[in-house]
Each structure stands twice: as C-alpha cells, then as structure tokens.
Amino acid sequence: MAILEIKNLHKEYGKNTVLKSINATVEEGDVIAILGPSGTGKSTLLRELNMLEYPTSGAVIFEDQDITKASEAGLDKIRQDLGMVFQSFNLFPNMTVLDNVKIALTKVKGIADDEATATAKQFLEKVGVVDKVDVYPASLSGGQQQRVAIARALAMNPKIMLFDEPTSALDPEMVGEVLKTMRELAQEGMTMLVVTHEMGFAREVASKIWFMSDGDMTAYDNPVSFFENPNSERAQNFLAKML
C-alpha cells in the first residue's frame, strides 16, 4: 500500500522552475535512493514532503491526507511521523546529547521525563553513542553527531525517514559508521528516502532509485536497472562521473 504519494508536485522560485510536475509513489518499507547532480532539486523535493518548503502546486498524500492543505497545527502533528536528517546534522548546540534526543519527546509528545530519558538512551545505544549522553554536540566527531541526529529523529517513532545527503559533510573515515547505521535501519524495514552520492549504498541498500535532473524525476523500481541500463543520456553521464 502506498504510504506516500507525490502528485504533479511543482516548484518555482520566482522564474526558476526547480521541480517539474513530479509524480511518484512510496510503498511501506521502500528504501529510495534519490540520485542526481547537485542543483537539480533533490533537497527541494525532500523538503516538500514534510512542508519545510511549500510546493507551488501539486499534492503530497501521506496516509490518505493531502498534507499540502493541512493546517499549521496539523502539520506539526504530521511532521512527527516524518523524521528528517540533514547534511549539517543540525543538533541543538545549547543542549547535551541526551537533551537533543529527549526534548521533542517531552515537549512535543508530552512524554514523562524518566520515560523520555529511557527512550532517548535506547536510541542513542542503537546508534552507538550512548556513552556520550552528557556532553555537548560540539565535542563530538561529525560521524557521532550525525548518528545522534539519526537517534533524535528515530526516537519520535516516525513512519518515514528522510535523509538529505547525511554523509556529505563527513570526513571520509566517518562515512562508514553512518552508512552502517542507515543500513541497519533499512534492514529493520524502515521506509527511507535518502538523497545521497554514495553509489555503493544506493546499489546495495536501496530498493528503488529516483534519478533527478533539471527538475525532472525518473523512478527506477530496481536499482540494478538504473546502474546497468539507465537508458537516458543524462543518467549515463551522471553515472560516468560518479563511478
């Protein structure tokens, strides 16, 4: 069953058309790698799935509701189901690692403090940084920070996880630990949309590929078909550069 449907999603910044009437479907359990050259609208697409950015026209149907038409309060609720991980981690520097994960549990979900602490620690353990609960993000390595950010999103128990180039800001030696965390998540059956330039990850972990170029999106239901036989010049050029 489709958990998310994108219908004629169109985005213009002034005269600049960034997304050209995109249509796509996400099934529960899908791991979708969104690939494409930079500046082609990958981030924009991702950010329009939880209304951090509003589309110019079109619909995003999440669990049978068009969330482009949801109220502000409704969106606050919907966003809890759509976890997001950013290229630049965006941890809250004024809070400890534990509080970074906890605060949305207590303030947004209204969960009691000790329960929230337990949940937060559980997810920090899962991503392998539970020994850092009391330090501030600035004293963590990039890889550790990104794993805390993943724990922070996961703790909200989302139905879909959106990743926007989660490893692009990392030193090469740290890319692996974050990809490992994401790989485990995929194996657990989490529905994931991952904007990435990690071709290995896309090939091995993704169940589908969305290839974006100049605001157009082509969906491949099988990663192999994309990598072996992209049958579009733009995809071929992209792959030639990346591999």
Added chain:
Amino acid sequence: MNKWIKKLIMLVMAFGLVMSSGMGMLNMHTVNAEETDPTLERIKKSGKLVVGTSADYAPYEFHTTEHGKDKIVGFDIEAAREIGKQLGVKTEIQEMSFDALLGAVKTGKVDVVVAGMTETPERAEEVNFSKPYFVDKNVVLTLKQNKEKWSTLKQIRQAKLAAQVSSKQDDIAHDITDKKVVSLKKITDEVTQLNQEKVDGVVVASTTAKSYLEQSDQFAVSPAKLPGISNGSSVVMNKNATVLQSKVNKILDDHIIGEPLQKMQDDAIELMNKKESFVSKYSPYFVKGTLYTIGLAVIGVFFGIILGILFALMKLSSIKVFKWLASAYIEAVRGVPLLIQVFIVYFGTQAIGLHISSFLAGAIAMFLNSAAYVAEIIRSGIQAVPDGQTEAARSLGFTKSQTMRYMILPQAIKNILPALGNEFVTVIKEGSVVSVIGVGELTFQTSVVQGASFKPFIPLIITAVIYFILTFGISRLLNLFEKKLRKSDKTLG
C-alpha cells in the same frame, strides 16, 4: 486629677473646633470674586508656593553647597521664601531653564517665577508682573587687561558680546554691537567664554557683574553707559492671578523692598564668594551628574530593550505592515542625530500639550533612540542562529513558538547579551547629549562647574575620568559575565 485634665483638654479642643469651623463659615461668607483667584486658591489648597527659577544667575539665584549638599540660594530665593512666609505657606523651589519659565507659569506648573525677570510689553501680554522689587542696570563685563579697549559705546560696537539667550541683556547686546552676539543659556558659560577670550564682553546685570568682580580680579566693568532703561526684577505669575498680584505687591512693599532686600543681597554675595576647596565645593555636582548619567542609561537601555524586542519581533514577523513599520522606525532613528531627537521629544511633547520634565524628556529620547539599536541587536542575534536549527526543530514537530523558545532564543541570547552590554556603554556616553535640554547629568554638571569655578579644563578631566571609569568598569564586568556564560556552555569552549 488626671481625669479632670483630660476633660479640660477635650473641652478646649471641642471649643477650638467649633470656633475654627465657625470662622471658616464666616470666611466662606465673605469670599467674593475679588478675594481670590485660581492661582492663589491652588497655593492655599496645596499649602505651598511653587517658585520657578533658573539658578544660574548669581547672586540672584544660583547653586551652592552647604554641608556637602547642593542648594539653590540667592536674594531672589530669599525674597521668594519671604513671600511664601507672608502668604502662610511653604515655599518650594523648582529649577528649569530660563526660557522655560514663562511656559511653566502659564501652564500652572509653577505658581510664580522669581528669576530676576524684567517686565517687557511682549511678556506682559502673556503673564502678570508684580511691581519691580529691585532695579538693576546692565553693564558690560570685560577682562581687566582689555578694559581700555572696551571703555566707550563706540568701542563696544566692535566688541564680540555674549548674553543669556532670550533675556533683556540679549536684546541690549544686539543693540550695542555690530558683531554677532553669542547667546548662551547660562551666564556661567558666557563668563567662561570671556575668560577664554572667545568673547570680548558679557552683558549682565550690574549686581551679577559686581559679584564676579569680587570673586576674581581678572574682570572689570566697562564704564560705558548702556542705552535703554535699566531692568527691574518682578515676580511673574499667571494672567489669572490678579488677587495674588496685589498681595505680592503689598508683601514686596512691606517686607522686602529696601533694607530687607539689601541684607538678602549681601548674604547672597557672601555665599557666592564663600571660599571652599574645589573638591568640597564641586564634588556634589559630579556625584549628582554621575547618578543622573547612570540613571538615564539604565532607563534608556531598560525601556529600550522592551521596545527593542517589540520592534525586533515586528521586523521578523511575516506581517508586512509590522515589518514595514519597524523598519521605518529603525531606519529613521538611526539616520537622525540623537541631539535632534532629544530636541524633538523635548519640544514635541510641549507642542502637544504634554508638560514633562527635561529629565523625563531626555530619558524618553534616550530609550526611543536606544530601542532602534536594541531592535537591530536582537534581530541580528536571532537571525545569526542558523536556519538549520529551525528546520531541525520543525521537522521534529515543534511549533513555531516552541522553536523560538527552546532553540532560537537560548542561542540568540548568547549573541545578544554582549552586544547589549556594548549598547549600555554607548548609551552612557551618548547620554551627554541630553545636557542640551538642561538634564543635570554629568556633562551638564561639568559645564556648571566650569563656569562657576572659572576652571575650564580641570572639570573636563574629572568628567572624562568618571566616564572612563564607568564605561571601562562596565566593559570589564560584562567580560567577566560573558566568560561565565561561556564556561557553562561547552559548545563554545
């Protein structure tokens, strides 16, 4: 025995009560239109005579220190107190600049003005004058070494003269010289200018000149006889104060004019020439000035922050009108010198019928000004928090206001606080500007001391040191505070 005394006292009291109320009734019956007027009524009702004066006109009225306390004295003040005494009320002195006096008496801010003021036809249209209680002629005060240069009216035509702005002497000065007249607010400033040879002479009342002669031997009075009638000093009151006017005239005749006034003048001149060390005589001015300066800065920044937060929020809001209003205000305030803003508030409030003290006007101008800068500090402090913080918070389901509260503001505060500290230091320094409207802060007091002590330089140095201690001290304190803030926040360490 005891019981009897008690009863007796009660009886006396009861009798007294009946008598006094009876007398009161009697009084009520005999009251008619000619026995009172609104001003007199107000004086009687409040039990005090509020006297407006401009205490920079020795020996008429001037500041002195007594037991380390600042006090307004002078023969005008003594005369005013005598009038109060004869009216059977307390006397309260209220100081303001000379050109604000007429407005004050017209609006009822003060009951009378006793400030060596001379009746002129223009003034007489606005207010009532008593008979002159003292007639003084005007002279030109010069430096002794230039005495020969300015001894005739013909020579004086080439002299650069100073006089108190909008005073009778000012008019005379304009008449007797061909050069441009320097009109200053304070006699002390004029004398300082004379001292520094920035002007050749000062047109003053001869009484004033005399006291300067006694105080220092560097001055001389030009023998030239100035044209025009000599100026008599009258008590000034509201147009409606007709009964008060005749009462005051009678008090002047019976209790002031002649011998009593002579004694008051002698006392005043003696007070004026009282020898005292510079420190004990003038330190109260610096202390008072410093307190005013700090007070102004505290008020300025405190209300500036409140208003500044409002403007910052308006500027950051998504409502176009708010955005536009806030931007317009901020740009306007930042684009106009503080001096002009001070004048606009001071005269603007007057023009719309709000009679506020110069301190209040100064404080308002300061915080209206500061608000614009604080708004920018807050806005940029908030905007300096990366967008990613908002996105992360919103993606977790935080509402807009929760995001502001838990993520943006705690981080913005760290950018804002140090900048606000700097703003406080700036406001302390810029507060000097409000001295122009007679707010008794440090810079104002400095010029008072400069004039009164005939020392133009030392007071400046003292003031500079005080400003430096204030600003440097506050900067150090803020640094310590900032360090502490940093320590508790390992993200910056």
